Amino acid sequence: MEKKYEIMEHLADGKFRAYGRNLEECLGNAALAMASLMWEPEKIKPKIKEIIKLEAASPEQLTVKFLTELIYLLEVKSFLLGRVNGIKIEKRKQNGDSVYHLKAEVAGDLISPHYEIYGQVKAVTYNEMKIENTGDGLVLQVVVDM
Amino acid sequence: MDPVRISEFIWEIPKSGEMKVPARIYASEKLIELARRDQTLQQARNVACLPGIQQRSYVMPDAHQGYGFPIGGVAAFDLDEGIISPGGVGYDINCGVRLLRTDFRESDITARRKELLAEIFKEVPAGVGKGGITRLSRNVLKEILVRGAEWAVAQGFGTAEDLERTEENGRMKDASWEFISDKAMERGIPQLGTLGAGNHFLEIQKVDEIYEPEVARAFGLEEKGQVLVMIHCGSRGLGHQIATDYIELMENKFGFKGLPDRELINAPFKSDLGQRYYRSMCAAVNYAFANRQMIAHWVRDVFARVMGSSQGMQQIYDVCHNVAKVEKHTVNGKEKQLCVHRKGATRSFGPGRPEIPVVYRQVGQPVLIPGSMGTASYILVGTKEAEEMSFSSTAHGAGRVMSRNEALRRFRGEQIRDELARKGVELKATSWKGVAEEASAAYKDVDEVVRVSHETGLGRLVARVVPIGVMKG
Numbered sequence: 001m002e003k004k005y006e007i008m009e010h011l012a013d014g015k016f017r018a019y020g021r022n023l024e025e026c027l028g029n030a031a032l033a034m035a036s037l038m039w040e041p042e043k044i045k046p047k048i049k050e051i052i053k054l055e056a057a058s059p060e061q062l063t064v065k066f067l068t069e070l071i072y073l074l075e076v077k078s079f080l081l082g083r084v085n086g087i088k089i090e091k092r093k094q095n096g097d098s099v100y101h102l103k104a105e106v107a108g109d110l111i112s113p114h115y116e117i118y119g120q121v122k123a124v125t126y127n128e129m130k131i132e133n134t135g136d137g138l139v140l141q142v143v144v145d146m
Numbered sequence: 147m148d149p150v151r152i153s154e155f156i157w158e159i160p161k162s163g164e165m166k167v168p169a170r171i172y173a174s175e176k177l178i179e180l181a182r183r184d185q186t187l188q189q190a191r192n193v194a195c196l197p198g199i200q201q202r203s204y205v206m207p208d209a210h211q212g213y214g215f216p217i218g219g220v221a222a223f224d225l226d227e228g229i230i231s232p233g234g235v236g237y238d239i240n241c242g243v244r245l246l247r248t249d250f251r252e253s254d255i256t257a258r259r260k261e262l263l264a265e266i267f268k269e270v271p272a273g274v275g276k277g278g279i280t281r282l283s284r285n286v287l288k289e290i291l292v293r294g295a296e297w298a299v300a301q302g303f304g305t306a307e308d309l310e311r312t313e314e315n316g317r318m319k320d321a322s323w324e325f326i327s328d329k330a331m332e333r334g335i336p337q338l339g340t341l342g343a344g345n346h347f348l349e350i351q352k353v354d355e356i357y358e359p360e361v362a363r364a365f366g367l368e369e370k371g372q373v374l375v376m377i378h379c380g381s382r383g384l385g386h387q388i389a390t391d392y393i394e395l396m397e398n399k400f401g402f403k404g405l406p407d408r409e410l411i412n413a414p415f416k417s418d419l420g421q422r423y424y425r426s427m428c429a430a431v432n433y434a435f436a437n438r439q440m441i442a443h444w445v446r447d448v449f450a451r452v453m454g455s456s457q458g459m460q461q462i463y464d465v466c467h468n469v470a471k472v473e474k475h476t477v478n479g480k481e482k483q484l485c486v487h488r489k490g491a492t493r494s495f496g497p498g499r500p501e502i503p504v505v506y507r508q509v510g511q512p513v514l515i516p517g518s519m520g521t522a523s524y525i526l527v528g529t530k531e532a533e534e535m536s537f538s539s540t541a542h543g544a545g546r547v548m549s550r551n552e553a554l555r556r557f558r559g560e561q562i563r564d565e566l567a568r569k570g571v572e573l574k575a576t577s578w579k580g581v582a583e584e585a586s587a588a589y590k591d592v593d594e595v596v597r598v599s600h601e602t603g604l605g606r607l608v609a610r611v612v613p614i615g616v617m618k619g
Contacts, residue, residue, distance in 0.1 A: 007551060010550075010551075011184060011210065011546050011547070057398055061394060064390065065394070071383070076332045076333060116579065118578075118583070119343065119344070119583060120274045120619075122383075122386045123386045126213075127409055145213070146344055146550070
């Protein structure tokens with residue numbers, strides 16, 4: 001199976017690259033990458049589903065808002081992400097501006113002593129953020145504040 | 147672009163290009179070397195380009211690369227022509243430190259050290275997703291955002307004296323909850339009275355060295371071996387979300403084209419959006435003050451229970467490390483109100499400043515600089531010189547020199563626990579992997595940081611303290 005994401009070296013915080021054929025896949029893998037800085041997503045049982053809906057002015061802003069939503073789910077609903085079931089992004093024109101609409105379904109479980117949480121992502125930043133088309137897909141690079 | 151050496155510990159990047167003022171770095175040769183390795187110096191230059199910046203863009207001795215502004219960056223802006231920037235405060239608004247003294251000596255607590263730490267670990271919620279003990283209503287949260295530590299004291303968490311010994315008396319008066327998103331409020335509700343994770347910690351410490359006995363006495367530090375408690379945490383998810391929200395709002399309103407770094411996004415201080423951010427940020431500062439107030443109260447409770455008394459557990463001080471404040475400073479011989487951003491820096495007011503508690507007004511403000519987990523921390527005193535040198539600011543801590551990945555490859559949490567135990571330091575943590583990430587070897591030498599602060603006069607050394615017990619979130 002091809003690589004979904006890669007954790008990069010960063011002196012003070014967390015940095016990763018997520019891969020995918022399109023922005024949807026990239027964002028799904030970015031969610032898993034960010035989760036892996038806090039817990040092991042593959043160990044989380046997909047017992048609970050959450051739906052995320054949001055809109056943003058650019059792919060970068062969409063990335064920040066989507067990943068921040070996962071921190072929100074962790075802190076407010078004690079939700080640990082284990083799997084991304086699907087993401088849909090639509091670009092629409094609103095009053096002459098492009099607006100990106102995202103709908104995602106993610107699955108996971110509640111915090112419990114079964115799961116070790118070893119880190120905390122405080123916020124998602126624009127620092128060193130890059131979305132690049134490499135020819136055979138997209139690479140999304142993100143730095144998160146820890 | 148390489149900084150010019152002005153004196154042993156002062157370096158400057160002269161004004162060039164878009165820079166409105168020069169950038170000045172306070173560092174030893176060893177520390178400037180570390181700053182050269184990452185984006186710190188470039189970020190200090192970028193800050194120097196922002197509208198309304200006064201005097202210089204400053205870099206404290208512990209600086210490292212941040213987002214937009216460097217961590218350890220200090221910049222003051224004119225209120226009329228200048229800006230306010232969430233990136234100049236940081237995501238963890240009012241991440242800060244509170245220090246309590248005690249009448250106990252190390253020998254008093256040696257036998258009960260384990261029990262003390264275990265009880266504190268039970269009382270103070272820590273770690274990721276660990277909620278506070280009280281489920282707040284939204285109305286109570288609003289009150290906390292406006293009243294800060296004052297609210298906590300009114301609920302019986304601590305005393306009026308604690309408030310006197312907190313920056314801003316534990317309450318930023320310009321705070322408002324009206325411009326805070328529902329998301330931020332929701333993140334704030336379950337987390338009040340929690341330590342959090344990452345670099346946040348609570349330590350039982352002892353005085354290891356006193357450099358300036360007279361000032362130490364004024365702070366309530368009497369002798370070597372005296373037991374202290376240090377609490378290091380911030381405004382939790384509430385502050386993080388406010389920063390995230392306002393970066394987006396400012397981007398949507400002003401765009402980021404023309405900015406050398408997207409995280410330097412800002413708004414004119416007096417604009418509607420600038421004021422909304424400022425007042426929301428003040429509310430997050432208050433939340434953090436209330437948070438540390440509650441934790442301090444629980445620590446006193448544990449001491450009362452385990453040691454039979456919490457008498458003498460006075461608060462020495464509580465300082466913000468991530469904040470923007472309106473303060474009066476002298477620029478070109480003229481006194482004026484400025485919006486001072488301190489991101490990973492400690493205010494360092496010298497004697498006489500009306501903002502500092504009456505009890506300290508003769509000597510200067512206590513400056514609390516935590517080290518990394520298991521290493522020494524320092525208590526300094528603010529100086530008059532710092533007013534001219536750095537808008538009354540100095541360092542805030544150690545700063546990382548090794549990535550989390552590398553720390554995880556090199557260390558194991560259990561091994562760190564055993565090594566600390568051999569040094570007589572007890573450690574409790576929510577995750578051993580988290581402990582490995584925060585290994586002290588992954589941080590700069592805090593001794594070198596405070597030495598530069600002392601030698602330059604940004605903040606003078608008063609005492610060195612070392613941990614006896616460490617609780618890590």
